[in-house]
Amino acid sequence: MKEIKFLNCRIDLSKKVFSPRVETEYWVEKAIREIKGKNLKILDVFAGSGCVGIAILRNLKDSRVDFADIDENALAEIRINAEKNEIPAGQYRIVKSDLFENLKGKKYDVIFANPPYVAERRMEEVDKDVLENDPGIALFSGKEGLNHIDKLLKKAKNHLTNGGLIYFEFDPKQKETIKDILEKEGYDNFQFRKDQFKKYRWIKIVK
Numbered sequence: 001m002k003e004i005k006f007l008n009c010r011i012d013l014s015k016k017v018f019s020p021r022v023e024t025e026y027w028v029e030k031a032i033r034e035i036k037g038k039n040l041k042i043l044d045v046f047a048g049s050g051c052v053g054i055a056i057l058r059n060l061k062d063s064r065v066d067f068a069d070i071d072e073n074a075l076a077e078i079r080i081n082a083e084k085n086e087i088p089a090g091q092y093r094i095v096k097s098d099l100f101e102n103l104k105g106k107k108y109d110v111i112f113a114n115p116p117y118v119a120e121r122r123m124e125e126v127d128k129d130v131l132e133n134d135p136g137i138a139l140f141s142g143k144e145g146l147n148h149i150d151k152l153l154k155k156a157k158n159h160l161t162n163g164g165l166i167y168f169e170f171d172p173k174q175k176e177t178i179k180d181i182l183e184k185e186g187y188d189n190f191q192f193r194k195d196q197f198k199k200y201r202w203i204k205i206v207k
């Protein structure tokens with residue numbers, strides 16, 4: 001059975017979901033450190049193995065997390081990982097949802113997202129190992145890799161409390177187009193950030 005470490009959590013991958021990347025581990029640690037407040041309501045959308053939300057629950061003990069993913073394997077995997085990391089049952093929910101579809105009326109203090117963001121037109125550049133091991137549904141997002149990010153930014157503002165935060169990951173090549181989408185959608189308080197390899201990889205947005 002395959003298991004990896006993600007921050008201070010043990011993450012099972014036996015359901016063949018997306019394998020967490022070191023870049024994600026890097027920014028999630030930083031984001032968890034800067035979130036302030038008590039009893040925060042947090043959404044981990046595009047949750048996959050659940051590594052992001054599990055790390056939040058292990059490190060912000062009074063927070064509550066909704067995990068959302070469209071893939072049944074991911075939902076089963078999140079359940080395994082929540083139990084493996086001894087997360088109290090009352091602190092999380094696992095929701096099968098196409099983005100916010102089944103989260104109608106829900107508002108969060110913080111939304112974390114690591115969406116599929118590989119451009120279909122760059123498929124030949126993707127390592128054979130990745131294509132064989134990670135599910136396609138976790139990787140690709142239309143011709144430019146931006147379909148999920150575009151939808152996320154259109155809808156997320158309706159699911160944030162005032163002053164709420166969004167953190168999400170992207171491909172460094174997408175930075176300028178993401179800036180255009182943010183402006184079009186009326187977000188004016190955001191900061192692009194680099195990963196441990198000095199590439200723009202994640203963003204913090206304040207509503």
Ligand SMILES: C[S@@+](CC[C@H](N)C(=O)[O-])C[C@H]1O[C@@H](n2cnc3c(N)ncnc32)[C@H](O)[C@@H]1O
Binds near residue numbers: 048051116
């Ligand atoms: C890149 S993986 C991220 C997994 C995990 N959060 C991580 O950082 O390792 C993207 C995840 O998004 C899910 N996904 C793809 N399309 C979706 C959609 N429309 N709504 C919700 N989840 C979706 C996939 O099943 C996959 O688990």
